[in-house]
Amino acid sequence: MALHKIIIYQVFTRLFGHRSNTPVVNGTIEENGCGKLNDFTPSALKKIRELGVTHIWYTGVIRHATMTDYSRYGIPRQHPAVVKGRAGSPYAITDYYDIDPDLAVDVERRMEEFERLVTRTHRAGLKMIIDFVPNHVARQYKSICKPAGVRDLGEDDNPNEGFNPARNNFYYCPGQAFMPYFDLYHGEKEPYQEMPARATGNDCFHNAPGRNDWYETVKLNYGVDYYAGGVGYFSPIPNTWQKMLDILLFWAGKGVDAFRCDMAEMVPADFWAWATAQVREQYPDIRFIGEVYNPNEYRHYIASGFDYLYDKVGMYDAMRDVICHRRDTDAITWAWQQTDDIRDHMLYFLENHDEQRVASDFFAGSGEKAVPALVVNALMQQNPFMLYFGQEWGERGMDAEGFSGRDGRTTIFDYWSLQPRFNELTQIYKKVLNIACSEKAVSExxxxxxxxxxxxxxxxxxxxxxxxxxxxxxxxxxxxxxxxxxxxxxxxxxxxxxxxxxxxxxxxxxxxxxxxxxxxxxxxxxxxxxxxxxxxxxx
Incomplete structure (x- = not known):
């Protein structure tokens, strides 16, 4: 049976399908609007499939911290002091079992709308990927949609213990209040309060995270004692492990085909080996894509159950330098040779939500300049290739949308919109990606x-x-x-x-x-x- 090369289309769900010619900087959802799950119509998905895509990664579908008030639906309101941007980061999860209400036409039926999207995606011949964010949660995490009998993260913690391997889901700074660099009021009558402070998501184990820390998130405890230099306590199984396994099984049960695992290397490989094996016992075809940036850890995480890993510091960095004429093309050979023994597991890409747009002034200034890189990355090996929506028409990412600022990226924090411009570049992407997923010489x-x-x-x-x-x-x-x-x-x-x-x-x-x-x-x-x-x- 012929193999099919995987082509992943990452879409920032909040921005897809939304067309506003005059969005307001720092605008509210009422001012700027928001894309919906229902915007992924059968015809829209058909066009994505015709681009040569096999998998679609819906970024930001699980409920996360936002300044938009949905309390009338029983959804807890978030304090704006611990939300980045009006729309909020999709990586500050507030309920692992819920769908982001921004994406729903009928907020009270948001999960039903997601389930219908799963069905439409599969009918279009596409596999569905969603984010699994295992390392951290929003500071005001509270699940209102968890299944009966499930205990919430932190619900049974003892905050007087900085670290408890078996019981606590979070890390604490006993006796110290949360005192970050910013104003805890942020326009509210009452300040955000957290006592004792919990460790911040980017391994900031004190009570005063700075501007560049992931201050809106809280680090999850997988049994690693960072206060004692990173000693792991994995027997008995930490409570967090079971909670996160339950979450994976919940979404796999919804028909999700793969998980893109955010900052996977910040979670111990021992957990991944345990969790991926158990998920595959029930869902043997499920796939795991890991965001791992340390090449020295690649083989460790592949052995722990990951099917694919970001090839960022090798192939992406090399290709970016080649496009910008900072390095010669022998850098491409060097990059693939570093991972030749695991080449089928490396995910190549030129853009994603974290990186600057190729067409931005900070990168190449034109999407067309990356055409040779597209051809090489998509056709060189059997491994997957990923593109970010807008890449195929040369989206520049040069708007100053709000919290994000003019940084060459498409915002993940603000309510905004993109204007598709299907052009000659789009046709090139369509040709190259269809060659990649249809030619046996590429896939096998x-x-x-x-x-x-x-x-x-x-x-x-x-x-x-x-x-x-x-x-x-x-x-x-x-x-x-x-x-x-x-x-x-x-x-x-x-x-x-x-x-x-x-x-x-x-x-x-x-x-x-x-x-x-x-x-x-x-x-x-x-x-x-x-x-x-x-x-x-x-x-």
């Missing part, structure tokens, strides 16, 4: 990097992919000018890929142009490339 084939015998080319990159009798010859030009490359195909490539020396009739899958390629051991083949362009010859 061997890869041969020919750059070690073509080191005179510093801004170009070339490789071969082959499965059965089908071969792809991919050549990308990162330079701003057209280039004609005379590429040597080394003797070893013919043996490794079982290629014959002959003249091949090839077609460029990007343009439909037909050419003749004469491939001879250790001889050159001439390839003409447009500026910031590529060819994908199939023969």
């Amino acid at each position: 084939g061997l890869m041969f990097d020919v750059m070690y015998v073509n080191q005179q080319y510093r801004q170009q990159y070339a490789f071969l992919r082959k499965a059965d009798k089908e071969t792809l010859f991919v050549v990308a030009n990162f330079a701003d000018v057209p280039v004609t490359m005379n590429i040597t195909i080394p003797d070893h490539a013919f043996d490794y890929l079982n290629l014959l020396e002959k003249a091949y009739k090839a077609v460029d899958l990007l343009t439909g142009t037909q050419v003749s390629l004469v491939l001879i051991r250790d001889q050159q083949v001439s390839i003409a490339l447009p500026p910031r362009g590529a060819v994908v010859y199939k023969f």
Whole structure:
């Protein structure tokens, strides 16, 4: 049975489907509006599928801290002092068992709207991914939707103990009040109060987090005593482990196909090994995607049950530098070689909600400049590729939306909107991603990097992919000018890929142009490339 390369489309759910030409900086939901789960209609999902996408990651669907008041629906109001932005961060969860009311047309039936979205997603031929945020919760976490018999996080804690491995869900600063850098009133009559203070999500184990800390969140206790240098106490099983497993099983039971696990490396690998195994006992096809930034930990977390990990500090950082002409293309070879033994587990991407938009002034200034990187990342290996909504039309992320500021990113904190501009770049993405998910040479084939015998080319990159009798010859030009490359195909490539020396009739899958390629051991083949362009010859 043929494999299918995974192409993930990350969408910031709050912004999708919402079209406002005049959003207000720091605007309320009444002023700026908000996208809804129902905006993902069958036709909208069909267009996403036609882009070449196999999986859609709905970012920010679980209820999180917000300044918008939903108390009339029985949803606890959040103190604005501990909310970032009017809309709030989707990574400051206030109820793991609830859907964000901003996304619902009928707030009281928000879970039903989510369940219908699961059904529509699957009917569109897409797999569904949601966030699992295991490391931290909002400071005012309180579940109103937890199943009967479930005890809330922190409900049974002893706050007089800074650390209790088996019982406490949080870390405490006994006898010390929460005293961060900012005004605890934030326009309210009463200040936000927390006594004793709990440790902050980014491993800030004191009572006074700063401006750059994740001050709106509280760190969860998985049995690691950070006060004593990180000693782990995992037997008996910590209470937090069971609570988080129950949450995973709850959403898997809703039909979710995969979890993108936020800051997975800040949670001990021992928990992941335990939890992923138990989830798969009931849902064997479930997938786990981990946000892990330390390459020294990659293999550890894969062994603990992760299917895919972000390739950020390797491939993303290298590709960004190549796009911006800060490094030569040999950085790409270096990046894939560092993870060659685990290459099928590495998730490549050029954008996500944390990173600056390619088209922003802080990155390349134009989405078209990343076309060669798109071709290379999407076609080089069998591993998954992810794009962020708006990337396919060159969204610039240069608005100063509010809390987010003008930083080259699309805000995750504010009520805002994006204006889709389906253009020539969109068509390029559609071609490349459909090649990636339909060509057997990409999803199953061997890869041969020919750059070690073509080191005179510093801004170009070339490789071969082959499965059965089908071969792809991919050549990308990162330079701003057209280039004609005379590429040597080394003797070893013919043996490794079982290629014959002959003249091949090839077609460029990007343009439909037909050419003749004469491939001879250790001889050159001439390839003409447009500026910031590529060819994908199939023969």
